[in-house]
Amino acid sequence: MSLYDYLYYIILPILSVSILIIFVRFIKGPTLSDRVVALDLIITTGIGIIAVYSIHTNQPTFLDIAMILALIAFLGTVAFSYYLEKRERND
């Protein structure tokens, strides 16, 4: 089994199933904080998919896009937590 087969038949299905499971938590999530964490985890899994795709197509420039996506996901999580904290203080 070559690396490409391993990526294609094992890693990608695991990532896809995990995105589905995280999406269930995103829909159900009792509080807003659960949804924020689920959204962050969806983006992180998406970064994994981009990394696998960049190995599969032999294009290292896709990794920079994954890096920028990670940066934006971090900013989103920080902003959500900032405003959640602010809202709790106001209530």
Next chain:
Amino acid sequence: MKTIIFKTASSYLLPLLLLFAIFILLRGHYLPGGGFVGGLIAAIAFVLHSFANGIERTRGIIKFHPGFLMPIGLSIALCSGLAPLLVGSPFMTGLWYHNPIPVIGMIGTALIFDIGVFLVVIGVVLTIIFTISETI
């Protein structure tokens, strides 16, 4: 926010992200990147700093209102468009200096236009974010 980890990380992240933004800006002609994405990353650097340390300290770093970057960037972009008229080519023709410069690469009017876009995006995003944070 009162987390010491985030505060310490943000003071190191700000120069690193600004450097990464300039790298993305300079690379943008042949590879993914360019003025818009570079400007977004530079704006994200300042926004992260303002979340960690409060908006007043970020304003102290920038020293002037970020809205002033918008007319500056637009006039730089317009100048890069008008430059080919001096040598008799049509408006916005790409002019290139033939010898590449070591770190920066090829210099041309497209790069100057991208620098204008970079400044405009930083100005717009920071103005929007600072205005929103003041009203909440």
